Amino acid sequence: MPPPLLPALGHAASGATGTALSTLATYPLDLVNTRLKVQRQLQRDGSIAAADTYDGVIDAFRTIYARESGLQGFFAGLGVDLGKGVVDAGLWFGFYTWFRARRLAHRDVPHLSGFEELAVGAAAGACAKLFTTPVSNVVTRRQTASLLDSGSGTKARDLSFGETISEMRRERGVLGLWAGYSASLVLTLNPSITFFLQQVLKRALVARERWDEPGAATTFLLAAASKVVATSMTYPFQIAKARMQVSAAPDDKGDGGRPIGRDNIFATVLRIARAEGGKALYDGIGGELLKAFFSHGTTMLSKDVIHRFIVQLYFAILAILKRNPHFRARLSARIKKAREEARERYLRASSSGANEIRRGARYVKDAVDSGQNTPTNWLSAVQKKPGS
Numbered sequence: 001m002p003p004p005l006l007p008a009l010g011h012a013a014s015g016a017t018g019t020a021l022s023t024l025a026t027y028p029l030d031l032v033n034t035r036l037k038v039q040r041q042l043q044r045d046g047s048i049a050a051a052d053t054y055d056g057v058i059d060a061f062r063t064i065y066a067r068e069s070g071l072q073g074f075f076a077g078l079g080v081d082l083g084k085g086v087v088d089a090g091l092w093f094g095f096y097t098w099f100r101a102r103r104l105a106h107r108d109v110p111h112l113s114g115f116e117e118l119a120v121g122a123a124a125g126a127c128a129k130l131f132t133t134p135v136s137n138v139v140t141r142r143q144t145a146s147l148l149d150s151g152s153g154t155k156a157r158d159l160s161f162g163e164t165i166s167e168m169r170r171e172r173g174v175l176g177l178w179a180g181y182s183a184s185l186v187l188t189l190n191p192s193i194t195f196f197l198q199q200v201l202k203r204a205l206v207a208r209e210r211w212d213e214p215g216a217a218t219t220f221l222l223a224a225a226s227k228v229v230a231t232s233m234t235y236p237f238q239i240a241k242a243r244m245q246v247s248a249a250p251d252d253k254g255d256g257g258r259p260i261g262r263d264n265i266f267a268t269v270l271r272i273a274r275a276e277g278g279k280a281l282y283d284g285i286g287g288e289l290l291k292a293f294f295s296h297g298t299t300m301l302s303k304d305v306i307h308r309f310i311v312q313l314y315f316a317i318l319a320i321l322k323r324n325p326h327f328r329a330r331l332s333a334r335i336k337k338a339r340e341e342a343r344e345r346y347l348r349a350s351s352s353g354a355n356e357i358r359r360g361a362r363y364v365k366d367a368v369d370s371g372q373n374t375p376t377n378w379l380s381a382v383q384k385k386p387g388s
Contacts, residue, residue: 015093018302028074029291032060036284037242057287077142084135095124118192125188134177140245183241183265197226224297231292236281240268
């Protein structure tokens with residue numbers, strides 16, 4: 001197993017578990033934030049009336065509780081979002097650890113530069129979002145379904161994951177399942193900036209000998225503060241992404257007649273700013289920052305605890321297996337086989353190199369013996385194919 005792979009798998013598993021715990025804890029706030037991000041567009045489209053919009057986070061909680069069966073209304077789409085969050089975090093932490101370890105090994109340095117940290121995080125995010133964007137679109141649809149149905153006066157649709165995917169494919173085609181992926185690529189800067197700031201703050205505020213184990217409270221606060229700053233910087237793109245995902249069909253028109261679903265992320269941000277003012281790009285930011293603080297802080301705190309447990313469990317299992325004679329025999333056999341294969345590859349390479357040297361010397365000798373004693377003729381002789 002390549003050296004970077006084992007840590008990558010450990011961080012992927014612990015990151016996914018930490019994300020699952022934080023998703024469960026903050027999901028109602030996430031649902032409210034999603035609705036606040038898209039309600040202005042839905043009102044402009046005529047999908048909902050002004051009376052069905054929320055005045056803020058508190059009003060949204062109060063209204064959803066009253067209209068949508070109490071606490072149950074705050075967990076619409078939880079199962080899908082939980083699955084998406086686990087897969088997304090697992091892939092991101094896995095790719096991030098893998099890319100970072102390989103880059104550190106290539107440069108042979110203890111830490112990466114700021115630009116490299118951002119680039120590694122962005123690359124990991126792009127790889128992860130390629131797999132999870134369709135699921136993210138389903139989550140957004142399910143979180144806003146009750147809001148749309150309250151505007152139309154009909155009962156909220158309770159579509160399954162497969163039914164939602166089918167509906168989106170009918171409306172937009174197969175590529176429509178990846179609506180908002182361009183926004184996701186831009187938003188890969190969010191985790192990149194978060195982890196970059198986390199590393200900077202840790203080096204600035206924590207003693208060097210405690211970098212590996214800064215403590216639970218420090219881990220939580222560094223992670224939470226970093227996420228708040230990153231979210232503040234990228235929030236307009238989150239607004240645009242949510243609107244691109246919730247747009248029903250590619251022929252829905254925005255300002256200027258361009259289809260909303262076919263816009264790129266920058267065009268969507270510019271349209272919102274021009275049509276609705278800069279304030280619209282920060283709808284619901286208070287709730288989002290609150291969610292970012294607790295969600296990411298909980299994720300990283302849980303991840304560190306779970307990762308230490310996974311590492312301890314791995315070495316405990318390895319120690320138990322090493323006491324087993326059968327396992328020790330198989331391990332010795334595999335080590336011996338690996339050494340023999342490495343030796344054979346070395347001998348083949350050495351033999352091949354020696355043969356090339358002997359063949360070149362023979363051609364040069366033949367050239368000299370035949371009187372072709374100029375460097376040009378020697379080169380011609382060396383390059384001459386056998387049998388020609």
